[in-house]
Amino acid sequence: MPSDREIFNLSGPTHLTAVDWTNAHHRRSVAASLVQGVYILERDRQQNRHGPQALAPPWWNVFHFQLNQVLTDEVDISLFGAVYEFQYPTDPALNIPKYVIAFRGTILKPDTRSQDFKLDLQCIRNKLHQSPRFQVAMQTVQNIVALAGAPNVWLTGHSLGSAIALLAGKNMSKMGYFLESYLFNPPFLSVDPLERIKDERVKHGIRFAKSVLKAGLTHALQASQHQKSREHDPFAMLSHWIPYLFVNPADHICSGYIGYYEHRKKMGEMGAGKIERLATKNSMRSLVSCALGGDSEALHLLPSAYLTMNLGPSPDFKRAHGIHQWWNPHFPSQSTLHHYDHLY
Structure with a gap:
């Protein structure tokens, strides 16, 4: 049985019946939901959930995005990222992204645990840029920016995924492309x-x-x-690139x-x-x-x-580090x- 946290109607931002793209809280909620979509994409793959049984699509469909591309880790064949495309013409004045590139964090399940932990260790050792997963991510970001232009592209990620997004954002900034970025619980x-x-x-x-x-x-x-x-x-x-960082003081991974x-x-x-x-x-x-x-x-x-900073109470580390908050x-x-x- 799937967890309630995987089901959009039970744990997603159902209060967002209409997105105000000029509202910072709405933009944050959409970015976090698209990251959750990547987590559920991988869980759907692991649980062999297809078609009507798949739980991932509502996490982007509700906000009028479609899945344009999935990013696969060549080592364990897990899905670690996604490119979402907004379904309608966008108005730059409304701050609606044409594309959002999202990356998940570590999943503590047998199918992904080993490779995700290896990348966590590379991140700690400041070697994430050498990993094949990051190389795939970086090439994808460059391709989408070349296609749509930097003002039309967002980056977002959670935990390990936010480290990937952060490093990609840094690299793009050095080339003069400053991408709007939403980084949830980024490792310090x-x-x-x-x-x-x-x-x-x-x-x-x-x-x-x-x-x-x-x-x-x-x-x-x-x-x-x-x-x-x-x-x-x-x-x-890099000082002209100003990403949005979301941290919880009770989460020792990002509180630094x-x-x-x-x-x-x-x-x-x-x-x-x-x-x-x-x-x-x-x-x-x-x-x-x-x-x-x-x-x-x-x-x-x-x-x-x-x-x-999320200044609300966090009963445990799992809540403090989670994407749902x-x-x-x-x-x-x-x-x-x-x-x-x-x-x-």
Whole structure:
């Protein structure tokens, strides 16, 4: 028997009888639903549900999208992404995307568990860009942008899928294409569980010390590599891409973004923005990797973002990390724009 959470009429955003595409809450709900559609596509495949038995179609049909393409992992043949196409002519003034490219996260079922865990590990090791799954995703994004134009394309994903969408969005931004992106519970790959420290003064002190250390290391590496110019700073180049990040403080996988941006704001208020401009673009691990000749760009670090926190109660980690929370019309939230160009 399928779970109620797979059935749109039981757990989906049925309150959205008419989508107002200028409403940020509606856009978020639609993006999250399309990601859920990818999860259910894979569950339909695993359960051999076809035709009238398939549970995935309502997750996009209700919003007048059609399934244009599915993305398959070549290792385990699982479905990890989808390209949705809006069924009617779109009006740019209404902010309706012509195409939405969505990626699911990890599914803890025998058919997908092994490969998904391998990708989770690659994500943690900052090697996601080397995976065949990401290569398929990146090629698809490039193809759709070439077909429809960047203003007509959205990216969205949840958990591991949001890491794929984030990396694809970064790559497209470096080419001058800034895609509207909705990233749900994106992994923040920090080795320091600072969010578990309750004393804010202690937490800020540790972060300040790390910022000074990272700024010094970054400056030294830039000097040795002759990368002093802002025009050649890839992190600054990304600052014009402002994805929507949706995080839950009770989810340790993504909650690091809260402290990351709060600390940047505090450093700016203290007059230490110049230090933080250097520190914020690298993690300690990426700096060590760069010093050893490896890849210095940390996947999870973003110059700019619209950060939305779900401040409602989360009874357990599964709820805090789940996709369903993001189409709830009533959850208490706090949204803040963090822009790298404002960090001085």
